[in-house]
Every structure is written in structure tokens, then in C-alpha cells.
Amino acid sequence: MTIKPGSPVLSQNFAIPTIPSVVQRIQRLLEDPNAGVRDIAAVVAQDAPLAAKVLKIANSSFYGLREKVVSTQHAASVLGVRVLRGVVMQASVIRQFEHLSGGGLDLDALWRHSIATAQLCQQTGRKARGSIGLAPEELHACGLLHDLGKVVLLDNLRERYLQVVNEARERSLPLHHVEREHLGFDHAEVGHVVAQRWGLPAAMANAILLHHGPAERCEREPAALLIERVNRCVHLVEDGDLEAATAVFDRVTTQTLGLQQRDVEELITLAAELRGSVEV
Ligand SMILES: [Fe+2]
Ligand SMILES: [Fe+2]
Structure with missing residues (x-):
């Protein structure tokens, strides 16, 4: 796409x-x-x-x-x-984006999530024995920027975007679904445009675009799969569900990325450590 x-x-x-x-x-x-x-x-x-x-x-x-x-x-x-x-x-x-702090969206939480995702993407890239197509530092940048579209949407739409965020929370729906309902596109697409404008390599822009899936598409593109799975894993660790976070690294993922069970355990340990140690 x-x-x-x-x-x-x-x-x-x-x-x-x-x-x-x-x-x-x-x-x-x-x-x-x-x-x-x-x-x-x-x-x-x-x-x-x-x-x-x-x-x-x-x-x-x-x-x-x-x-x-x-x-x-x-x-x-x-x-x-x-x-x-x-x-x-x-x-x-x-x-x-400092000018947006206090504007109704918890930006500190978003940055902590982005930084944790960046670190875990980088570490996953280092451990992967499969061919990912992006260097660990590039995966770090993808993790850091994957949700930047949310901040850009807030910056542009302000109150209108906060309503979308609140509605997603109230209906317990993924934010990108509600974004699409109201705006016709989601923050992953905005992030993709940002990455293109910044001149980042196409594989990075694409991985940002696909960070919520679809799974069939990600499974054909290792870098996108890595970002999608790590993002999901970090969200689950933030919710305190380490078991579900571990299950994110299913057989397709470990085979495609070339990860062993031990690598997955180490990644989950790192994700849990990051939860309390990231500073913004
Ligand atoms: Fe996202
Ligand atoms: Fe995310």
C-alpha cells in the first residue's frame, strides 16, 4: 500500500x-x-x-x-x-513537538512507548539470524517513529483528534480503526508520509506503514514483521501481560526472523526492564 x-x-x-x-x-x-x-x-x-x-x-x-x-x-x-x-x-x-505537551494527549507515555519499541526493535535486529533488510540502527529509527503519525495528527487536528482518541478509548477499539472511520486514514499512513518526506529508505517507510499489519503482508516483509511484532509486544508488556507478549513471537515470526527461544526470552526480559527505565 x-x-x-x-x-x-x-x-x-x-x-x-x-x-x-x-x-x-x-x-x-x-x-x-x-x-x-x-x-x-x-x-x-x-x-x-x-x-x-x-x-x-x-x-x-x-x-x-x-x-x-x-x-x-x-x-x-x-x-x-x-x-x-x-x-x-x-x-x-x-x-x-514539545509545544504539544499538556495538550490532552499523554505525550510522555507515547515517547516512552516509542523509545522502548525502538530499543527492542534494535535488539531484535541484532539477534535475528534471518535476513531483515534493515540494519539494527535503522530498525531503531523505525521503532522510534512508528507512532509519530499520532503526534502529527494531534498537531494538525488538535481537538478533533482528541475526540478520536477518546472515542477509541470509550469503545475499546484500536485507535487506528477509529482514525480510519473518522478521517479515512490512520496514523501509520501519516507516519509513512513523514518517513518519505524525511528521505528515509523505502523499507523503513514501508515498515512504519505496516506496523499494525495486515499480517499476511508483514509475513512477506521481515522488517515490517519485526516492527509489527515488537510494537505489539511492547504494548502488551505495558499492559503487564508478559505471557501474551511472549506469544507474539510465534513460529512464523521466529522462523522468518531467525530467532531462537532463548532470544525471545531475552527480548521479553529487556522489554520488561525498559518498561520502568526509559526516560524522556
Ligand atoms: Fe500505531
Ligand atoms: Fe505503537
Whole structure:
């Protein structure tokens, strides 16, 4: 399913956020063979509030650093540039939507969910022996951005979107179903458009689009399957249902991704740890 020009998402004339410029600059530095860790850290350090957020995240219990990092240079050398890029993307995307906090949607909970999904996607990618088609860092970004469409919808529609969210809650229906009923499209489609506008690879945009299924489609596309299953798993862990979260990694999933039972157990343990340790 691709969003064609004239489809409901695009015809709404939505304000689609641009890719945070710092992420773009880091991306360029990563592609430059003459640039090193220092250059990347320096770019982050130029933006003081962003640097503060990056240090807060880097020092959160998730990374389990033995010493506290106090500068972006230090964070870059301890975490490595690829992990640092993920942390910067996380911090800058959250900051881009700070103006919406207190606006009726629990954004902190949404970011915690997105970050936990990102970490678990990355870890699943590392463990997978099957061919996924995306690197662990790219899977991290997919996890981080999979529900970004919700934030974009809130930003554009405000009260109208809050009504959709409330209605989904009252009727105990998945939010994307109610979005489709009212708007004609859902947050996965909006996320897909954002990913395309940001110039992310098609496989990443596609995995974001398919993060609620359909299962038959995901089963043919390992990266989409990974994101869909991890998202479901994280939601179930958030609800405290570890048994159901484990069952998400069924035979089709473990075979397609090349995961063993031990990997699944470790992933569930990580998901449970993330539940209490993610900071935003
Ligand atoms: Fe979603
Ligand atoms: Fe989600």
C-alpha cells in the first residue's frame, strides 16, 4: 500500500514536520569518511538544550554506563556514533513537538512507548539470524517513529483528534480503526508520509506503514514483521501481560526472523526492564 497523490492523507494539506536539521547534519557526517566522533559530538554540543537532553538519555539506566557522561564528546566516545545518532534523533524529535505537551494527549507515555519499541526493535535486529533488510540502527529509527503519525495528527487536528482518541478509548477499539472511520486514514499512513518526506529508505517507510499489519503482508516483509511484532509486544508488556507478549513471537515470526527461544526470552526480559527505565 503506497500513499498516492490525492489520497486522503496528502489531500488534507497536512503540515508534515521536517527532519530535525541536527539529525540531517549528523547523517551527512556519518557518510563523510573524513568526519569522526569529535565532529558529531561538536554538532550536538552547539545546541545546548539538545545536548542536555542527549546527556540525560545517555545517563539513563538503560545504557548502564559505569561513569556519568558530562559532555557530548564523552557521550560519543562511550556510546559510539551510531548509538549517539539514535539518541540525538530521539531527543530532537521529542523536542520538535514539545509545544504539544499538556495538550490532552499523554505525550510522555507515547515517547516512552516509542523509545522502548525502538530499543527492542534494535535488539531484535541484532539477534535475528534471518535476513531483515534493515540494519539494527535503522530498525531503531523505525521503532522510534512508528507512532509519530499520532503526534502529527494531534498537531494538525488538535481537538478533533482528541475526540478520536477518546472515542477509541470509550469503545475499546484500536485507535487506528477509529482514525480510519473518522478521517479515512490512520496514523501509520501519516507516519509513512513523514518517513518519505524525511528521505528515509523505502523499507523503513514501508515498515512504519505496516506496523499494525495486515499480517499476511508483514509475513512477506521481515522488517515490517519485526516492527509489527515488537510494537505489539511492547504494548502488551505495558499492559503487564508478559505471557501474551511472549506469544507474539510465534513460529512464523521466529522462523522468518531467525530467532531462537532463548532470544525471545531475552527480548521479553529487556522489554520488561525498559518498561520502568526509559526516560524522556
Ligand atoms: Fe500505531
Ligand atoms: Fe505503537
